[in-house]
Amino acid sequence: MSTFKDTILKLLTSEPREVIIWLQEKKLLKSKLQCEACANPMTFHKINIIDGYYWRCMKKACENFRKGKSIRTGSVFEKSKVPLRTWIHLMYLWAEGVQLKQACSLASVSKPTGVACFSFFRSVCVTYFQHHPIRLGGPQIVVECDESAFAHKVKYHRGRGPAQTVWVFGLADRSVKPALTYMEVVEKRDANTLLPIIRKVVRPGTIIHSDEWRSYRRIQELGFEHRTVNHSVSFINPTNGVHTQTIESNWNRKKSFIKSMRGCRRDLLTSYLNQFMWFERHSTNSFDALCNQIAMQHKVG
Ligand SMILES: [Zn+2]
Structure with missing residues (x-):
């Protein structure tokens, strides 16, 4: 583990040329550039700027003899x-989960x-999921679903709150630990909003656990086995063990992150999710994935 960290830390103090070569190897900078005028390959030259x-x-x-172009x-x-x-430093810190x-x-x-x-790094995540849509569950796998109100610089009200309340719908696949979610x-x-999301994200054969919110009553019509827990009675259904604690603890973690930033604007919430x-x-x-995905999404040719 430390070798990777050492590589990055070394890079942060090495010669500009090494930084450029590393970025070229990662396909984040062009390794070759042709002159626009004569089409000959251009060469690397030292300069005292950025x-x-x-x-x-x-x-x-x-x-264009001797004329330069940015690296x-x-x-x-x-x-x-x-x-x-x-x-590179910011990419590394973001990938390590360091806060802004x-x-x-x-x-x-x-x-x-x-x-x-x-x-920009969050936009890379958004684009990644546009190309790799999330699917959860599968035959006999339990996926929990739940909705949660996120408060954004607006006082949080319980239940069906004021117009400013932002609702987030979530699914958690607990066949893997830690669970994989969709939000x-x-x-x-x-039901008209939530059921199409379930159909889009959840694979056939999945067993869906939820509370008794009325929008979930038609989940079986989508072809899924559906089990519920009545939260006004207990957190875990005493007869069949059904619970939605995975997705609920997920909400708590995400909300405390958003809270640590003193909330975020509604339009930013999607990118944070x-x-x-x-x-x-x-x-x-995470660091390698970020480098690779930036390179994939912004091809240098
Ligand atoms: Zn030329």
């Missing part, structure tokens, strides 16, 4: 003014820069 190197055409007959040309970093080394404020201080960046970079912001928690789901699925290789 990245330490730039591309230059060295063909004497070319109209970031055609990369995801092209429009950014953040040093490449700092990008601490990450800004460790990487010596302003809060707006940290916010922009972390927001989605929903406008309403009626995607980040949570992403980390569940990349808990052992």
Whole structure:
């Protein structure tokens, strides 16, 4: 484990050229660039500005002779003014689960820069799930479902609260430990909203556990076995052991994370939910997965 961390820490203090080569190996920067004027390959040159190197055409007959182009040309970093080394540092800190404020201080960046970079990493998670839609459960596997109200800089009211309440619908597959979840912001928690999500996410043959919320009454019509627990009586159904404690403890963890940021805007909640789901699925290789997925989503060619 420490070898990986050492590699990153070494990179953060190494020569600019090594940083560039590492990013090129990760396919986060172009390894080759052709001159726009003469189509010859451009070469690496040292320079005393931000990245330490730039591309230059060295063909004497070319109209662009000695003219330079940024090493970031055609990369995801092209429009950014953040040093490449700092990008790597922020990617590493985000992947390690370090919170924004601490990450800004460790990487010596302003809060707006940290916010922009972390927001970009969350967008990578969102895009990842667009290409890898989540499916949960399977024959004889238990998936719990539940809805929960997230409060956002608005006072939290129990039950069916005021218009500002943001409802999140969630599913938890407990065939793996820790459980894998699916979470989605929903406008309403009626059957017409929740049942299509269950049909989309849950695999045939799954056994669904829920409370007795009326929207769940038609789950069997979707072809699933459905068992319930009456939460006004107990947390666990005494006759068949049905409970939804996996998804409920999931809500508690996610809410305390959001609370630690003093809440987040409603439109940001979806991206945070995607980040949570992403980390569940990349808990052992989050930094590599982030690098690979940025490279996949922003091909340098
Ligand atoms: Zn040229």
